[in-house]
Structure formats: structure tokens, C-alpha cells
Amino acid sequence: MSRPDEPVEEPTIDDVYEQLETLAETVDTADERTEVRRTMRLVDRLSHNAAVGKVITEFTRKDKAEAFVGSVVVGLPMLVEDGIIAIGAYLATHPALLLANLAFTAALVVGILYVADFREVQIHDPYAGVVPRRPVWVLVIAFATAAGLMTLWGRVGWDEPWLNLCQISVVFTAMAIGGSLGDILPGED
Structure with missing residues (x-):
């Protein structure tokens, strides 16, 4: 004893x-x-x-910064490729495929955040009681980053908004994947 x-x-x-x-x-x-x-x-x-690490429940400014960095790291190589211009032009003439690509992107983000067992992520305080905050913010950050950098680097001139939006959507797909990985991969919390 x-x-x-x-x-x-x-x-x-x-x-x-x-x-x-x-x-x-x-x-x-x-x-x-x-x-x-x-x-x-x-x-x-x-x-x-x-x-x-601990179970992820909140989505803080640090998480938003990690999503931004992940978006840039994964999406930056896409910005210099001419293939995004051709793919965006194709999607502009096929709106159903653009919608399918956007749905695919959202599904990938949700899958990375909640299904692929990188870390345990719990949904807390969803928008309207239904929509989880984390994937919404990851998608918004990725899209804003894609649009901002493509505009900044002259990849889109906004003279043809529909075409430019479709071209941005191609980079957005890669940046959304990078943003979700950057947000949840293990690091110091």
C-alpha cells in the first residue's frame, strides 16, 4: 500500500x-x-x-489561416498551368459539368474533413442548425484565394465573367483540397 x-x-x-x-x-x-x-x-x-492531437470542434482564425496556406501550397502550381484555361473554357460550355465539378469539390472537402480518418472533427454550431461551418469556410477561403490570385497574376481579366468564373473553378478545386488538408492535418493546436 x-x-x-x-x-x-x-x-x-x-x-x-x-x-x-x-x-x-x-x-x-x-x-x-x-x-x-x-x-x-x-x-x-x-x-x-x-x-x-485533440478532437477538433471549433473553427478559429488559426484554422482559417491554415486553410489559406493549404490552399496556396496546393493550388499555386495550378495557377501557372495553361490547362486550367482550357478546362475552364470547356466547363463554360457545359454548365452541368461545372455544377458536377463544384459538387465533387464540396464532397471532397467534406470527405477529407469528416470521413478520411486524419483527425476526429466534430460538427459544432452549424449554420441554420444544419450546414457545418468548417467546410463552408474552407470552400469560401479556397474560392476567394483562387479568384484573388488568378486576378492578381492576370490569369483572368474579368472581361468574360462566366468564362473567368469557370476557369477559377478549376483552380478552386485544387485549392479546396489543399485548404481542407491544411486545416486538419496534425500540427500544434
């Missing part, structure tokens, strides 16, 4: 996992083994979240 003045060693996730492994060897029924394995998977997930 420990004395009150002795420091108590704090248990770790590894200690819990070892105890569960010992328990798995001693249980008698298949149902008990299943329950122990289920608990071990939960401990694995908790240790994964602890190793990668």
Missing part, C-alpha cells in the same frame, strides 16, 4: 490496453471476448486521437 506522501504513478493508455489484453485471456465466453475486443478498439481509437 502506498503512503500519502509517495507520488502516485498516473496510468496511461498503454496500461489500460495491457489490462484489457490480460482480461481477454481470462474471459470464458465468446460474448465476453467480443466485448473485450470492442473495448480494445475503443482504447486504440482514443490513443490514436491522443497521438494525433
